[in-house]
Amino acid sequence: MNIELLTIDSARTSVLEKETTATALVDAFYARIATEDGAIGAYLTLCKERAYRQAARIDALADKGDALPPLAGVPVAIKDVFTTKDVRTTAGSKILENFIAPYDATVVAKLEEAGAIILGKTNCDEFAMGSSNENSGFHPVRNPRDHSRVPGGSSGGSAAAVAAGTAVASLGSDTGGSIRQPAAFCGVVGLMPTYGRVSRYGLIAFASSLDHPGPFGKTVKDVAIMLQAIAGRDPLDSTTADVPVPNFCGHIGQPVDGMKIGVPLEYFEDGLDAEVRAAVEFGMQELVNAGAEVIPISLPHTAYAIPTYYVIATAEASSNLARFDGVRYGLRSGEAKTLSEMYRRTRDAGFGAEVKRRIMLGTYVLSAGYYDAYYLKAQRVRSLLARDFDQAFTTVDAIITPTTPTVAFKLGEKTDDPLAMYLADIYTVTADLAGIPAISIPCGKSKEGLPIGMQILGKHFDEASILRVAHVAEHALASRLV
Ligand code: GLN
Numbered sequence: 001m002n003i004e005l006l007t008i009d010s011a012r013t014s015v016l017e018k019e020t021t022a023t024a025l026v027d028a029f030y031a032r033i034a035t036e037d038g039a040i041g042a043y044l045t046l047c048k049e050r051a052y053r054q055a056a057r058i059d060a061l062a063d064k065g066d067a068l069p070p071l072a073g074v075p076v077a078i079k080d081v082f083t084t085k086d087v088r089t090t091a092g093s094k095i096l097e098n099f100i101a102p103y104d105a106t107v108v109a110k111l112e113e114a115g116a117i118i119l120g121k122t123n124c125d126e127f128a129m130g131s132s133n134e135n136s137g138f139h140p141v142r143n144p145r146d147h148s149r150v151p152g153g154s155s156g157g158s159a160a161a162v163a164a165g166t167a168v169a170s171l172g173s174d175t176g177g178s179i180r181q182p183a184a185f186c187g188v189v190g191l192m193p194t195y196g197r198v199s200r201y202g203l204i205a206f207a208s209s210l211d212h213p214g215p216f217g218k219t220v221k222d223v224a225i226m227l228q229a230i231a232g233r234d235p236l237d238s239t240t241a242d243v244p245v246p247n248f249c250g251h252i253g254q255p256v257d258g259m260k261i262g263v264p265l266e267y268f269e270d271g272l273d274a275e276v277r278a279a280v281e282f283g284m285q286e287l288v289n290a291g292a293e294v295i296p297i298s299l300p301h302t303a304y305a306i307p308t309y310y311v312i313a314t315a316e317a318s319s320n321l322a323r324f325d326g327v328r329y330g331l332r333s334g335e336a337k338t339l340s341e342m343y344r345r346t347r348d349a350g351f352g353a354e355v356k357r358r359i360m361l362g363t364y365v366l367s368a369g370y371y372d373a374y375y376l377k378a379q380r381v382r383s384l385l386a387r388d389f390d391q392a393f394t395t396v397d398a399i400i401t402p403t404t405p406t407v408a409f410k411l412g413e414k415t416d417d418p419l420a421m422y423l424a425d426i427y428t429v430t431a432d433l434a435g436i437p438a439i440s441i442p443c444g445k446s447k448e449g450l451p452i453g454m455q456i457l458g459k460h461f462d463e464a465s466i467l468r469v470a471h472v473a474e475h476a477l478a479s480r481l482v
Pocket residue numbers: 128129130131153154173174175176177178179206313425
């Protein structure tokens with residue numbers, strides 16, 4: 001069995017039909033992690049005891065001939081921003097280096113209920129702040145397709161684990177692109193669900209109004225199965241919506257003829273790499289060939305998205321990260337003589353440069369005298385950006401754009417220039433600000449063989465339509481991706 005090629009269905013079926021056992025799959029994945037992950041660095045912590053315990057439970061079900069749940073025996077990885085009971089949870093930060101969470105995030109509990117086996121916790125930018133994984137407090141992740149390049153961020157470890165075949169699927173979080181951008185850079189599928197579709201309980205907060213948990217997989221069907229397992233109202237997260245959860249897999253395989261797909265002109269202007277443009281245009285043509293109608297549209301406030309995002313995200317981060325004070329969680333500096341000195345020393349030692357930069361920026365935009373000029377204005381522009389999408393969705397069913405302006409860049413290429421790094425998020429932050437769902441699927445390769453991602457955005461709570469479009473495109477483009 002080539003475990004690096006396993007999908008959720010094939011892994012589950014192999015356990016169901018007794019070609020293998022869940023325990024043997026876990027053995028095989030840990031053996032692969034041992035040989036492959038040293039060069040990639042996708043994992044921060046392995047939770048072997050927990051994984052083998054769950055595998056034994058699934059094997060017992062299979063032995064009894066009981067019905068197996070939808071992710072039975074499927075080895076998955078979890079971005080280290082989700083809490084895992086009795087397993088180290090770091091958020092990629094030194095300040096939580098030895099933090100053992102006392103409870104499971106809802107998404108973690110739901111995946112295990114659905115039969116998934118959690119192999120370990122994946123590396124990420126510290127507190128999910130970054131676009132390259134180079135802001136991890138531990139070590140960077142390398143792109144499995146080219147080790148000299150970044151895997152994207154902040155969920156770089158989760159994307160790399162799926163791309164390297166060291167997990168069948170994984171969970172990430174997307175605040176400004178952190179699922180879709182690493183999916184594009186690593187050549188896998190990444191889905192950001194609608195805000196409120198998936199519980200944030202147990203997701204260590206970066207920017208609460210923008211944080212979206214979501215899955216990575218090798219195929220569109222795999223992310224649909226993952227979404228099914230984690231979606232739904234959670235009494236522990238009052239921002240989850242009480243709306244019906246459709247059967248997402250039921251929409252996979254349905255045709256796209258008659259669907260209207262918008263192409264926003266603002267996403268195809270200066271700064272878009274020619275190879276990325278060509279690959280995305282090819283993908284759109286395939287959808288036209290499949291019967292969809294492609295319509296030019298305008299999202300006129302797009303140019304304001306990056307500054308709006310970096311004002312709101314840093315403001316929320318400065319407030320959320322105030323809780324890391326050396327009293328309640330993780331690291332505490334032992335050298336201090338007073339309480340306020342202890343706070344200062346703990347935060348100075350525990351947070352990395354990018355996190356400090358954002359706390360300062362966020363505190364500034366919220367401070368008296370600047371609040372109206374920056375934070376309030378950004379909130380207003382956020383409404384305009386959301387209205388752009390509402391307007392567009394009165395005429396189209398889905399929107400297609402590139403996921404990123406370029407393919408994966410080299411490690412170190414942007415580390416000295418935070419603004420250049422922020423611009424890597426130009427096509428992704430808009431969906432987070434509007435709270436709409438979006439998916440990135442591989443749509444081609446550059447001359448150097450690096451993956452290119454195509455983004456499909458949908459209406460609030462209409463993940464089903466973007467999965468449907470993505471699945472048709474995935475099949476039409478399959479021959480270009482080998
Ligand atoms: N790259 C963006 C940032 O640095 C997005 C991060 C994210 O989505 N978590 O904030």
